[in-house]
Amino acid sequence: MPDSKLDAPVKPRSAALDPANLDTLRELGHRMLDDMFDSLESIGEGQVWQKMPDAVRAAWQDKLPHEATEPAQVYADFQRLIAPYVVGNRHPQFLGWVHGGGTAIGMLAEMLAGGLNANCGGRDHAPIAVERQVIAWAAQMLGFPPDASGLLMTGTSLANFAAILVARAAAIGPQVRQGGAAGTQLVGYAAASAHLCVARGFDMAGLGSDALRMIDVDGNHRINLSALRQRIAADRAVGRHPFMLIGTAGSVDVGAIDDLPALADLCTQEGLWLHIDAAFGAIAMLSPKLRPLLAGIERADSVAFDFHKWAQVPYDCGCLIVRDAEAHQAAFARKADYLSRAPSGLAAGTPWPVDLGPELSRGFRALKVWMTIKTYGADKLGAVAEHCCDLAQRLAILIDAEPRLHRAAPVPLNIVCFRVIGVDDAQHIHIAAQLQEAGQVVLSTTNVGGQTVLRAAFVNHRTTPDDVCAVVRAVVAQATLASLRTAC
Ligand SMILES: *Cc1c(COP(=O)(O)O)cnc(C)c1O
Numbered sequence: 001m002p003d004s005k006l007d008a009p010v011k012p013r014s015a016a017l018d019p020a021n022l023d024t025l026r027e028l029g030h031r032m033l034d035d036m037f038d039s040l041e042s043i044g045e046g047q048v049w050q051k052m053p054d055a056v057r058a059a060w061q062d063k064l065p066h067e068a069t070e071p072a073q074v075y076a077d078f079q080r081l082i083a084p085y086v087v088g089n090r091h092p093q094f095l096g097w098v099h100g101g102g103t104a105i106g107m108l109a110e111m112l113a114g115g116l117n118a119n120c121g122g123r124d125h126a127p128i129a130v131e132r133q134v135i136a137w138a139a140q141m142l143g144f145p146p147d148a149s150g151l152l153m154t155g156t157s158l159a160n161f162a163a164i165l166v167a168r169a170a171a172i173g174p175q176v177r178q179g180g181a182a183g184t185q186l187v188g189y190a191a192a193s194a195h196l197c198v199a200r201g202f203d204m205a206g207l208g209s210d211a212l213r214m215i216d217v218d219g220n221h222r223i224n225l226s227a228l229r230q231r232i233a234a235d236r237a238v239g240r241h242p243f244m245l246i247g248t249a250g251s252v253d254v255g256a257i258d259d260l261p262a263l264a265d266l267c268t269q270e271g272l273w274l275h276i277d278a279a280f281g282a283i284a285m286l287s288p289k290l291r292p293l294l295a296g297i298e299r300a301d302s303v304a305f306d307f308h309k310w311a312q313v314p315y316d317c318g319c320l321i322v323r324d325a326e327a328h329q330a331a332f333a334r335k336a337d338y339l340s341r342a343p344s345g346l347a348a349g350t351p352w353p354v355d356l357g358p359e360l361s362r363g364f365r366a367l368k369v370w371m372t373i374k375t376y377g378a379d380k381l382g383a384v385a386e387h388c389c390d391l392a393q394r395l396a397i398l399i400d401a402e403p404r405l406h407r408a409a410p411v412p413l414n415i416v417c418f419r420v421i422g423v424d425d426a427q428h429i430h431i432a433a434q435l436q437e438a439g440q441v442v443l444s445t446t447n448v449g450g451q452t453v454l455r456a457a458f459v460n461h462r463t464t465p466d467d468v469c470a471v472v473r474a475v476v477a478q479a480t481l482a483s484l485r486t487a488c
Pocket of ligand 1: 248277280
């Protein structure tokens with residue numbers, strides 16, 4: 001029987017998406033680069049942030065386009081509808097949240113990584129070697145042994161989650177991965193001020209966020225050690241299984257650093273896994289002046305931190321470091337025929353990143369980290385962290401000298417929390433929003449000691465002492481308006 005499908009005339013065509021002639025696109029690419037360099041050069045001149053106008057918002061309700069659009073037109077849309085309406089964290093007067101400022105070299109690295117389109121789930125190729133190099137540098141920065149394991153991830157939220165999974169498997173054996181965590185009685189501990197992703201990590205790990213005991217903080221916003229000891233004893237007394245303590249090195253609200261040597265001692269005594277959330281704080285290890293503040297971090301079992309905050313690597317890039325490489329793999333590695341390893345060829349070179357975390361396909365994040373560290377050198381990144389802490393101290397001094405402002409917390413690192421005297425919580429939220437909408441300076445709000453405060457976080461390498469003065473002037477002017485509104 002003749003196969004009618006085989007008999008049918010087939011017109012071999014190419015489905016390739018590369019244009020026959022790259023010259024037009026090449027020209028456009030050069031223009032994109034020039035435009036972006038121009039925008040970086042003048043970054044401090046424009047508004048920090050501007051709200052999307054209704055017409056722009058409406059443009060984002062388009063139907064799925066079936067027809068082609070010229071790249072130049074697509075780029076024009078980017079320039080008109082996207083570029084002016086970003087968060088603003090590249091701007092020196094963005095102090096709102098703990099966001100890095102990014103760099104031109106990081107941007108170029110993103111472009112190169114996109115060009116290579118490497119899949120970094122595994123296999124034997126240079127991008128995996130680059131990631132291992134970056135992990136080894138991170139271990140060295142933290143004072144971990146050279147054979148420590150690690151993985152680049154989207155951010156500290158995921159790195160904390162992965163650390164919880166590693167600690168969970170280390171505590172009760174990898175069979176928890178088959179049997180689940182129900183009935184294990186596992187409980188962990190963190191300061192009440194720990195980042196919300198820690199509780200969410202307990203939730204996602206199947207332990208339930210109630211299994212994370214939120215311990216009160218002391219007057220310096222560090223975890224209260226006697227309350228912590230009492231809670232561990234109380235949990236043991238009712239048959240719970242304490243397995244993990246999450247310390248913070250740079251808390252998100254005020255920048256507090258837990259007493260890390262005391263946490264390490266306690267974990268040794270109690271047989272707990274010590275994980276440190278050092279999301280931005282870890283980079284302080286690159287500054288000889290700041291490093292002593294983090295003493296003890298080298299005794300942790302695992303550390304999570306971000307390259308996209310203080311290290312200025314463009315979003316996104318977090319990092320997990322685990323002291324015990326076997327424990328790290330025991331939490332994630334799993335056999336699959338389509339991912340089998342070979343002694344040679346592309347399938348060589350185990351362990352692969354897929355053995356160390358929840359993702360398979362992943363981009364070449366390591367390139368922008370490697371290029372950033374090579375380009376500036378680790379000392380320079382440490383100097384950026386130091387500069388940010390100096391700016392925070394300067395702001396604290398200006399606030400203390402300004403009768404209309406009141407500092408709400410100590411400034412151990414790079415975050416300053418303060419209040420405007422005589423205005424209530426709602427007015428503080430209003431002042432922050434008004435400043436944001438004016439596009440002058442971006443601050444955020446948080447809660448310290450039950451009160452809403454304005455928060456300035458110094459993370460951006462572009463921020464200068466003049467910007468600090470501008471912040472105080474803008475806040476005082478806005479606060480004067482606010483109190484006028486209250487009075488009249
Ligand atoms: C930013 C931050 C996180 C979350 O990190 P992402 O990179 O945003 O996922 C966790 N903990 C602390 C202390 C942080 O500052």
